[in-house]
Amino acid sequence: MGAYFSEIFLGLKSLAIGLGITFKEFFKPVVTVPYPFETIKMSERYRGHIELIEDEDGKPKCVACGMCQRACPSGCISLASKSVAYEVEVKGEMKTKKKKVLTKYDLNFTTCSLCGQCVESCGFGAVTFSKEYNLASFNKEDFHFDLLKRLEERNS
Amino acid sequence: MSGPIHIRSDETFTLNVGPQHPATHGVLRVKMEMDGEYIVKAETVLGYIHRMHELMGENRTYPQVLPNLSRLDYLGAMGYTHAHVLAIERAASIEVPERAEYIRVLMVELNRISSHLFWFGAFVMDLGGFTPLMYAIEDREHILDLMEAVTGSRLTYCYFRFGGLYNDVDDDFINATRAVIPRLRKSLKKYDALVTGNIIFRKRLEGIGPISAEMCRKYGATGPVARGAGLDFDVRKNEPYSVYSEFDFDIPVYHECDSLARYNVRMDEMEQSLRIIEQALDKLPEGPIMPKKKPKLIKPPKGDYYQAVETARGSFGIRIVSDGTKNAYRFKLRSPTYSNMSLFDEACEGMMIMDALAMMGSLDLVIPEIDR
C-alpha cells in the first residue's frame, strides 16, 4: 500500500519537475532565425557548388588539365579546351608556343555530391567553393551551371 | 504489458507499417500480423532506398568512394569515413601524423554526441513528446556549427583523407569546443530531469522490449543495443584503433535488457564522449595534418583488409579486397543497424504495437545505413 502511494507521489513530482523545466524555457528567448527574412552567413569553409577563380586579367586561372574532372566521383564536371598559339620571348628571340585555353566548364549540379574532391585535386588553385545555398528551382536545367559564363557575369 | 497473452491466431489482420510511417523514420516497412493491439508476427521489408554503395565502392577509385561513406549514416557520418581511411591506411601502409589522429578522434566523438542527441529527440518523439526533440536539436546545432567551421559541411562531412585530414583545426575551434562542453553537460542534466525521470516515460520503457544477450549474439547486434543487454563490447576498448588506447573513458553497460537500458547506455555514452573530447583537446599535439610521404595514386597491395570501428550505432566494419589496382575488387560494408534491426522481427512478437514501436525507436535505426 505504501509503495502504491509513494509511486503516485513520486510520479506526480516527476511530472511537476518536467512542467517546471518547460515553463522556464517558455520565457527564454527564441533561438531560431526567421529564415527568408534573415539569413545566416556561411562559414569560411562552407562547401557550396564550385566556382572558377580568375587571375589578374579576369581570365580563368584554369589551365584545363582535367584533374578535377578525373577526381570527381559523380562525373558532374565536363570541360573543354582549345589550343591557342601565342608568342613568347625566350632568350631574345620570339617563339610560338601553344597553350590550352578553357572554352567550356560545365557543372552538372544535379549529380554533384559536394565532396570537394575537385577543389582539392586542382594544382593551380583555379576552383573554389561558392557560399551560395539558396538554390531552388522547378527546372532541372537551372542546375547545369556554365561556370565560365558565371565568371564573366561576375566580372562585368 | 508483461505477462503471457493468449493470441487467437485465427483472427488476425495484417497491418502495413511503412514504408511511409511516422515511426519508421525513413522508408522501412514492417508487415505486422496483428491480433488487435498485439503483434503476432512481424516481417521487416528492406530495400526502399538501396543505393548500391558497395558496387559504387568497387567501380570508383579509393578517394572517390570517400564521399559515399558519409552517406550511409547521415547522423554519424564521421565514424564511417573513419573506418574507410583506417582500412586504406593500413592496406597501403600510410603513416598518419599524430595531430591528425587526435583531431579525428575529436571529430568522431563530437559526431557521436550529435548523433545521440538527435536519436534522443527522435526517440522521445516516438513516445509522443515533441519538445525534447527541439531542445536536442538546439544543442546539436552548436556541435554542427563547430564541425561546419572545420569541415565545411553539416552532415556529409567527407573530412578525413588517406593519411590525414582535409583541413586543420584552429584555436577558434578549440576554444569554441571547450565552451560547448559545459553547455552540453548542463543540457544532459536537463534531459535527465525532463525525460529520464518522467514517470510516463519510465512506465513506457521499464521492462519493455527485452533483447537478451543471446539474441544479440544470434543476430550480431552491437553498439548500445548489445551494451544494454549486458554485453561489454565496444570496439574502441576491445580492439583499440586510432589513438583510443590513450584516452581514459568507460564503456557504460546495463544489464536490464529493456528499452530503458538502451536509452541509458546512450545517455551515458554522451557523457563519456565529452570526457574523450576534453582529453583530446588537452593532449592535442602540434604538427602537420598530412604525412610528408603519400603515394599519389592509392593502390593497396593485393590482399584482404578489414577494419572495424565503433560508430554511434554500433560496430561498423569495412572489408576491402584489393587486387592491386586503384579500384577495390570487393568492397563490403558491415553496417551495425542492419544487424540491430534484424532482431526486431523476433523481439517484437507478442508485444503491443505501442511498445514494439518504442523498442524500434530504442534500436536507433537509420534506414539509409541498413539499405546502403
Next chain:
Amino acid sequence: MDLTIFNAVIAVVIAIAFAAANAAYLVLAERRGAGRIQRRPGPNVNLFGLLQPPADGIKLMTKQLMIPGGADKALFMVAPVLAMAPAIMSFVTIPFSNTIVAHSMNVGVLMIFAFASFGGMAILLAGWGSRNKYGVMAAVRAVSQNISYEVPMLITVITIVMMTGTMNLHEIASLQSGGFWNWNIFPVSMSDGFMLQPLMPISFLIFFICSLAETNRAPFDLGEAESELVAGFHTEYGSMGFGLFFMGEYANIVIGASLITILFLGGWGCPFGLYPGVWWFLLKIYLLIFSFIWIRWTFPRTTIYGLLNLSWKILIPISLFNLLLTAGLLKVF
C-alpha cells in the same frame, strides 16, 4: 428568460461563433505556445500570425473531400458533425457570468456529460467508417478511454453536487462568489457557513486529469497517437472533415476548461471579490487552456494499458474513497 425559438437560435448562433472562433485561435495559441516552449517563435508572419487561422480555414474549406473506397459513406460523413455538434450544444448551458447564459438548466452538469459521451461515439464512427486499420484501432482505443475516464469524472462531480446540493451550473458558480477562499477547490469553504473540505484539491486533480483524457489531449491522445497510428481515427479525413474534428477537439477543450472553472474555480467570481464578471471567467478558462497546452508539450504519451491502469487502479479507487470521505465530512461539519 423564456426559451423561445428566437432565443434558442440566437444562443446556438453565438455558441457556434464562439466555438469556431475559439477553435481557430486556440490552434494559433497552441502553435505559438508550443513554439515558445520549444524556443522558437511559432507562426508569426503577418500580424503576429493572426492571419494564420483564416488561411488555414480557407485552405481546409477549399480542399476536396475525399471518401476512401469501400468506406461507409454515411458514417464517414456523419462522424465529423457528431464531433462538433455536441460540443456546441454544451455551450448552451454554460454560464459565462451571472447574466450571460443561454439557458440555465437544473441538470446542466448532467447535460454536459451526456453530450460529452458523444465525443467517443464520433471517434468510433470515424474510425470504423473510414475503413482504415489504423482508424479502427484508434477508435477502439478511444472508446475504452472515454468509458474508463467518465467513471472517475462523474464520481468526482458527485462530491461537488453533494457539497452544493445542486446540479445547476449557474447555482454552483454563484455559491462560490466572494473570493478565492470560497472556491470549491480550497479546503475551507465559507460561502454558506463554515465547511472544512480537505479533499477538494484531490477532486480537482482527478477532474483535471479526467478532462484531459476526455478531450483526448496529450498525454492521453491515444486516439490519434501519430507515432503508431499515423493520425488515428482521422487518418482518412481531409479538408473540412478534418477541420471539424479539429474544431470539435478545441471546442471540447473550451468546455472542459469552463467546467473546471465553474465547478472548482469560482466561475466568474474574482479571486478577491472585486468586479465579478465574464472577464474573470474568460481569464480562468484561458489560463486552464494554457496549462493544457503546457502539459501537452511537456510529456510523452502514455500507453493504452498505462492509461487504463491509471483510470481503474488509481483514479477510480481514489475518487470512490474521496466520495465516501467527503460525504462523511459533510455529515460531521
